[in-house]
Amino acid sequence: xxxxxxxxxLNPSSPPLPPPPSAAGKTVLHLDPNPYYGGHFASxxxxxxxxxxxxxxxxxxxxxxxxxxxxxxxxxxxxQTRSLYSDVEISSxxxxxxxxxxxxxxxxxxxxxxxxxxxKCIDAVLKAGVNQYLEFKSIDASYLCDENGNLANVPGSRxxxxxxxxxxxxxxxxxMRFFKLVQQHLDPAADNQNSKISxxxxxxxxxxxxxxxxxxxxxxxxxxYGISLADYDQNxxxxxxxRILTKEGIGRLALxxxxxxxxxxxxxxxxxxxxxxxxxxxAFCRRAAVKGCLYVLRMPVVALLKDKISENYKGVxxxxxxxxxxxxxxxxxxxxxxxxxxxxxxxxxxxxxxDVNSKVARGICITKHSLVLDVKNSLLVYxxxxxxxxxxxxxxxxxxxxxxxxxxxxxxxxxxxTLCGNANQGKETxxxxxxxxxxxxxxxxxxxxxxxxxxxxxxxxxxxxxxxxQELSMGQFGSVSFTPMPDGNLDYDNLLSxxxxxxxxxxxxxxxFPETTSAAVQEDDGEPDx
Numbered sequence: 330x331x332x333x334x335x336x337x338x339l340n341p342s343s344p345p346l347p348p349p350p351s352a353a354g355k356t357v358l359h360l361d362p363n364p365y366y367g368g369h370f371a372s373x374x375x376x377x378x379x380x381x382x383x384x385x386x387x388x389x390x391x392x393x394x395x396x397x398x399x400x401x402x403x404x405x406x407x408x409q410t411r412s413l414y415s416d417v418e419i420s421s422x423x424x425x426x427x428x429x430x431x432x433x434x435x436x437x438x439x440x441x442x443x444x445x446x447x448x449k450c451i452d453a454v455l456k457a458g459v460n461q462y463l464e465f466k467s468i469d470a471s472y473l474c475d476e477n478g479n480l481a482n483v484p485g486s487r488x489x490x491x492x493x494x495x496x497x498x499x500x501x502x503x504x505m506r507f508f509k510l511v512q513q514h515l516d517p518a519a520d521n522q523n524s525k526i527s528x529x530x531x532x533x534x535x536x537x538x539x540x541x542x543x544x545x546x547x548x549x550x551x552x553x554y555g556i557s558l559a560d561y562d563q564n565x566x567x568x569x570x571x572r573i574l575t576k577e578g579i580g581r582l583a584l585x586x587x588x589x590x591x592x593x594x595x596x597x598x599x600x601x602x603x604x605x606x607x608x609x610x611x612a613f614c615r616r617a618a619v620k621g622c623l624y625v626l627r628m629p630v631v632a633l634l635k636d637k638i639s640e641n642y643k644g645v646x647x648x649x650x651x652x653x654x655x656x657x658x659x660x661x662x663x664x665x666x667x668x669x670x671x672x673x674x675x676x677x678x679x680x681x682x683x684d685v686n687s688k689v690a691r692g693i694c695i696t697k698h699s700l701v702l703d704v705k706n707s708l709l710v711y712x713x714x715x716x717x718x719x720x721x722x723x724x725x726x727x728x729x730x731x732x733x734x735x736x737x738x739x740x741x742x743x744x745x746x747t748l749c750g751n752a753n754q755g756k757e758t759x760x761x762x763x764x765x766x767x768x769x770x771x772x773x774x775x776x777x778x779x780x781x782x783x784x785x786x787x788x789x790x791x792x793x794x795x796x797x798x799q800e801l802s803m804g805q806f807g808s809v810s811f812t813p814m815p816d817g818n819l820d821y822d823n824l825l826s827x828x829x830x831x832x833x834x835x836x837x838x839x840x841x842f843p844e845t846t847s848a849a850v851q852e853d854d855g856e857p858d859x
Contacts, residue, residue, distance in 0.1 A: 355836075357622040358653065359614070360645070362629040365607075366614050368661060369413070369815055372435040372605030372735070375427060375793065378693075381438065382417045382797050405632045405646055409665045413800045413814060416752040423792040427695070430737045435605035436693060437735075439799075439815035440744030441727030442606050443468060443599040443708065446588035450821040451600070454612075456842050462612035466733055468599035470701070471708045473555040476715045478765060478772075480701070481547070483555035483710075489589075503548055510542075511582055526575065535578035536563040554712040557581040558819060560722050560748055562713035599708060601727075604734045609821075633658070633666065633809070642666075642809050657835050659810045662802045666809055688798050689817045690755025692745035694763060695793040698770045699741050705730030708819075709766075716761040722748045724762045725819060740792065748817045752798045759796050767791060803827065810834070 365371055373381060421427060427434075444450050444465070454460050471483035484490040490504050513524035530538050535557065539549045553559045557578045561571040573581075588598035602608045614624055634644035634652060644654035660666070700707060711724040724747045731738035745762050749755030770790045804813035804827050813827045832841045 357617065358655075359617075359622060359624045360628045360630055360647070361624070361626050364627050366624075366626075367438075367607040367610035370437075370439050370606060370610050372437050372607030374431060375434050375436060376431060378436050378438065378795070379419050382414050382419070382795065384412075402638070403634045403636050403643060406635050406642075406667060407632045408630065409667075410663045411665055413663055414797050415800075416756060416796070416798045418756075418796040419794070421793045427793055430740075433737045434695075434742075435607065435735045436742060437606045437744060439606065440691070440693065441708075441725050441746055441819060442744075442815075442821070443601055443727065443819050445584055445598055445820055446591040446595055446600055447584055448588070448820050448822055449825045450609075453825060453842055454609075457613070457616055459609075459612045459616045462615050463608055464603040465595070465600040466603060466706065467595045467597045468601060468708055468727075469597070469704050469706045471555060471597070471599070472701070472710070473551055474709060474711050474715055474765070475547075475550070478768065480709070480769075481551065481555075483551060483708075500545070500548060503544055507542060507544065507548070507552070508582075508586075511579055512586075514579065515583055526579070531574070531576040531579070533575055534563065535559075535573045535575045538575040538578075550712050552578070552582070554710050554723055556585050558710070558723070558725075560817065562721065565713075601706065601729060601733055657810070658808075659812060659831065662800075662804065662811050662814050664811070687748050687750055687817075688752070688755060688801055689815070690747050690749045690752075690759050690796070690798055692759040692763060692797075693793075693795045694743040694745070694766070694791060695736065696741050696743060696770065696790045697739065697792060698790045699730065700726070700728050700743070700766065700769055704728075705732055705741070711762060711765065716758065716765055720758055720761070721754070722758070724758060726762065726766065727819075746817060749798070755798050756796060763791075763794065804831070807834075 361368070363371075365373070365377075371381075454463065472480040473483055474480055482489075482493050482495055484493050484496075484504065487505060487508055490496065490501050490508070493501070496504070510526070514526045516524070526538075530541070536549065536553060539552060544552070553563050553573070557573060558581065559573050563572055566572075585598050614622075618624055629648040630645045631648050632646040633642045634646060634654070635641065636643050642658055644652060645658065646652050699705060700709060705728075707728050709726040709728070711720075711726070713723055714720050716724065724745060727744045729735050729742050729744070731740060736742050743766065745759055745766075747755060747758045747762070749758065767790060800814060801816060802811070802814045805811045810831055812831075813824060816823050829841050832839075
């Protein structure tokens with residue numbers, strides 16, 4: 330829970346406290362019932378992850394009464410929670426081995442997730458000065474898998490196309506011409522309209538534009554699912570709004586290509602933070618603490634405070650009984666807030682979540698072997714219908730090795746996700762993906778599989794797995810605002826856009842992430858309050 334408390338007071342009779350400085354000139358209090366940072370974006374040890382996923386929604390304890398509740402001009406409204414994770418399946422095939430290394434795991438709750446070197450999140454990291462608390466490494470390679478289980482390298486640049494031995498000379502020339510066309514279209518110095526893609530083509534489905542260029546199916550799949558990262562089958566006209574338009578596809582290609590070479594020590598387009606994605610949340614928390622944000626962990630909020638006359642929410646009550654008042658309230662999406670007794674449609678929307686019909690099916694596997702021999706960190710995409718005919722959405726697989734400090738050196742953490750309409754559909758796709766992954770591992774190194782286990786046993790390399798369904802919500806901004814849940818994308822762009830929208834709703838004329846001076850970046854921050 331994030332609260333803008335400007336000014337701050339603990340009860341109506343006490344004087345306001347002076348606000349500490351902050352980058353945007355606000356006073357912010359962040360209350361978290363957890364003992365760790367990140368919430369739904371945290372990186373957790375295995376036992377904590379299992380506890381988090383298996384914790385079912387339960388009523389919060391009743392709010393402790395204030396000694397003078399009847400005399401106050403507000404009433405206390407107890408909060409309710411809902412479970413955002415369901416259909417959890419956790420299986421351990423090597424409990425003793427995993428227990429020995431339990432402190433070496435930092436497993437992402439919202440994986441698979443990466444950062445593009447040129448995306449909005451990296452820009453925010455640099456602008457806010459958060460990069461001083463983070464270290465990244467490149468994802469070594471990206472692959473696309475076909476219906477026969479064969480992997481193809483996803484080339485990130487014209488140089489990569491030229492070096493790729495898996496592409497024929499004809500395929501290389503076709504891709505070269507396509508990328509040249511895209512570069513000419515994006516070149517602001519190009520005045521010749523013949524070098525630009527027409528508006529008609531830009532507003533048409535990207536797959537139709539690729540067909541118009543007569544690219545073969547292998548090339549189209551690589552562009553649509555390996556680089557543009559389309560979620561659904563782009564040849565299926567029934568997916569409608571889920572078909573990527575050419576202008577969007579060109580934008581995604583541009584992001585991919587501008588990400589390559591942006592940083593000298595990053596050889597690819599994709600980055601992953603050392604110690605896991607939860608480091609991003611913690612780094613932003615640390616930077617916010619420098620600027621005056623107050624963080625309190627292990628501090629549950631049990632109720633909201635509602636003005637008796639206006640019925641507007643004006644603060645929170647803590648489990649300790651303390652009341653804190655605020656101009657703005659931002660809640661975790663697991664909370665359910667009752668609407669006022671008298672409300673308009675607008676006020677009702679202000680206290681509800683914009684739920685999305687789809688869900689995200691997520692899987693986590695710990696293995697003894699990598700997907701591809703001698704490649705520790707890699708991204709693999711299974712386009713729709715490559716795992717089985719009814720597979721409706723892309724499956725993204727991210728493998729992270731011990732060199733990123735998320736697991737022991739001789740193990741690998743593999744994250745899997747796919748969008749789904751229901752739990753059965755999501756689980757079926759996850760299981761098919763895990764079976765394909767294990768087959769790939771066995772095929773890559775049949776001689777390395779344990780001698781006392783049949784090499785045909787695809788589970789022989791699998792040490793631990795978790796499957797679960799996560800609810801999606803876009804968040805809501807009103808008198809009470811809600812943060813969004815992790816989405817089904819690889820990057821953070823949509824989530825960062827939601828944060829920007831939230832800030833603009835609260836403070837429409839102020840700058841989001843004010844520029845941090847080099848002197849301020851060097852401040853000694855210490856640790857956030859806990």
